[in-house]
Amino acid sequence: MSSDPILSLLFLVNSEEKTVTVRPADTLLYILRVRLGLTGSKPGCLNGDCGACTVLVDGTPMKSCLMLAVEGEGKQITTIEGLVNTPIQKAFIEKFAFQCGYCTSGFLMNCHALVNIEPNASDEKIKDWLESNICRCTGYKEIEEAVKSVLNTAEGKH
Amino acid sequence: MIKGVIKLGYIGKSVIRKDAFEKVTGEAKYTNDYQEMGTLHAKMMISPLAHANIVSMDFSEAWKIPGVKAILGNEPYPLVGEEIKDRSPIAYKRVRYHGEPVAVVVAETPMIAKRGVDAIKVSYEPLPVVNSPRDGLQKDAPLIHENLESYEKQEGVYPNPNTNIANLNKIRKGNIEKGFMESDVVAEFSVSFHPSDHAAMETRGTIAEIRPDGTIIFTASTQAPFAIKKIMKWYFGIEPGKVIVNTPFVGGAYGGKASVQLEIIAYLASKAVGGKPVKLVNTREEDIITSSVHIGLDATVKLGATKDGMLKFAEIQFLFDGGAYSDKAVDISRAGAVDCTGPYQIDNIWCNSFCIYTNHPYAGAYRGYSHSEVLFAFERTMDVLAEKLSMDPLELRYKNAIRPGNTTPTQVLLNSSKVGNLHQCIKRLKVLMNWDEGQIIAMDDRKIRAKGACCVWKTSTFDTDASSGVILTFNSDGSINLMSGVVEIGTGTKTVLAQILAERMKMDINNIHVKMLVDTQTTPEHWKTVGSRGTFMAGRAVLKAADDAIRQLKDRAACILRVPVKDLEVGYGKVYFVDSPQINVDIKDLAYGYKFPNGHTIGGQIIASGTYTLTRLTYLDPETGKGNPGPEWTVAAQGIEVELDTRDYTYKILKAYSVIDIGKVVNEKAALGQVMGAMSMGIAFGGREEFVFDEFGRVLNPQLRTYRPLRYGEHPEYIIDFVETPHLAAPYGARGVGEHGLLGMPAALGNCLSAALGVQLNHLPLIPEQIWRMSGGGKNAAV
Ligand code: FES
């Protein structure tokens, strides 16, 4: 086996405490998927270009392929498995905002944080946030409709 | 009474997708999400050069790394290739494209495998490269496959030994000289573009293992799980019954996962470690250059017409950039010949469609299967012709639009079932685009708004015996499990199949359970999930299976109710007597055998099945191309409206339009989603995506930051409308539509920007710098 030092760290993932052995070079994405079996976060490029791996770290969206696992120690980490019945998930279903579903976890995490942090986001603001993720299947219109339907600024919202 | 309990009418409704809950909760599993203890990991070493001899390979340092279990490479494996066996799964003595696998390390963890690869030493002797299909045809071009003659190949492939021509397909319809004589105006135009990528968000991956009894089990991210079984037979002589392919959700495919590559490497890797499971997953960079890519093209189109714009002939040459190995490229160039023109009636057609070997990554299927490429060439030339005729480009198209009674380039006589209503599509597009206000509207001294349009069509070119099967099994609650070999690649086809079944069985769609995973051992075969034929073929199989289920239910109910079968109906969870519906029996009481109060039981679980095979398809005549390639042609008219800054050639796509004759809308939101997604891809292909090659044939942009698909906020407003002319052989008349949104986007964008600038643009992608160059920019610049 590899000769790297192995550390044992305590993580707070989806409000549960988890002790995980990690190598210093392991990314947060790797630990989530391989050590904790949370495969909802997806690898798409492993260098920050696609956003499929997006998770929330203390409520802020982060690309988990760009963050070392050791940096996540003691922080609140939320993955797609930690989102249950949120308005944005419902909106994605109703608006058909996914097709193959591979980008969906990343988009949902990003959108969920946007709704929480910038509930009155303008079009510009939404673009700023969401252009960090790629969806190759949809034409983005469906994602736009989904996210706008849960923002306060939603047109025709009731 | 019985009716009214369940709301029916599922056809045409935006039924929520059956995979929705799994996909918004992160529960949907894709190939790389499967991780079993004991699985080993493979990592490829890829060629840094596009063409070179491998002088030596040294694995000794790699073997020293603890945890390395096997190293593959530097040995002659059986040659593979779907049409021509011209490729070593792992290069042997020679590399022919940048990114080609040259060695594979199998190790306990992905990190160790990577370290192993880094420790391998290879020395190369660079060879001159063929950097475009046109170069490949030059007399002194380096030969990429000296042994082309000796390669094993499929029927209907026509390589030319001692050249770089992997295949030539010909179309000869009518008499080209006669067409020329009848023409008053002739327009000739050439276009070109490099290969590019599918860029599915899930990179390709596979897990392979060989069981002690020799059974090979794959878990693979593929559009063609059943084809892998056939391929293992052709490549390695393994009986199809000994191969099992499991395909979970696939994270985007667009044709790129119809090629079979990693499966073979993973199989060889597993064999090297005594059959243990081995996982091989592409990095993004490998996914972009090592695995199959989107084909490039160099094309020349010559069109002749009378003064009043009636097309008289089309003379066409395609040079497809098949890349270093022929794989599917040969078949793509064939499909390009089949629909070598746009959707018009033309009596005289001459086309040579070549597939050329180059030192580029090799081409696989790409959404549209040669059509968006060919249509870019043809539909740009139509605009050039319209300008020569001083005729409105949509008027020219309307005059010549294909209609029932016309024949296609391969001389198929069309009727209103085999082809949609293109005239209607064009009329509708003109209204939606407000075409009559003019193609160009000045906004200020710099900015203009411009519009461009085009027409498209497509049929599929499947194997003539391609078939699809469906199995239905009943549960004791009367609900039904639906099993189909269609892979859920994102299109929502399996939800549409549930809609078709619910409609036919007159039942609640919530009582239909769709199996998403394909397991070739228990799932009935669906040829390949490609070419927008899932709804048609699997839909027909569903209808047949439903009829089988209905027959079984009625037979059983007839005994119990003592009513003749003919007087029974199935629906609303019951089998009932048509005359008096209160005489009925619940399906749930029949589904697992009907039990009388005294214990006597009739029948067991109801299992129904159905298959559908494409009918009356033929091979193409090698000299004329005559033959029937596909069941129907979907037609569409498309357009783009941009706001262009004439000073720096930057532009924003404001609106993108598609009017498609879809036959019948089965699931509206799913259909719109397919069309918008395809349009988005087509806009990116036309407007920004390509491989940037250096003079040595290396790809300079194999990353998603340098190879850029559309991102959120860059999407235009989509304006989509459907015409419904039924394809009579299809369930509810629905036509294939998964690809068609893409087909005309590059041509419409080219037509739009050409009209705006008064320059005939001929090269993709249409990035501002390219447009500037094609507009004559930079020519007089001081050096
Ligand atoms: S995998 Fe992290 S951004 Fe692509």
Ligand code: FES
């Ligand atoms: S749904 Fe496939 S990439 Fe977004």
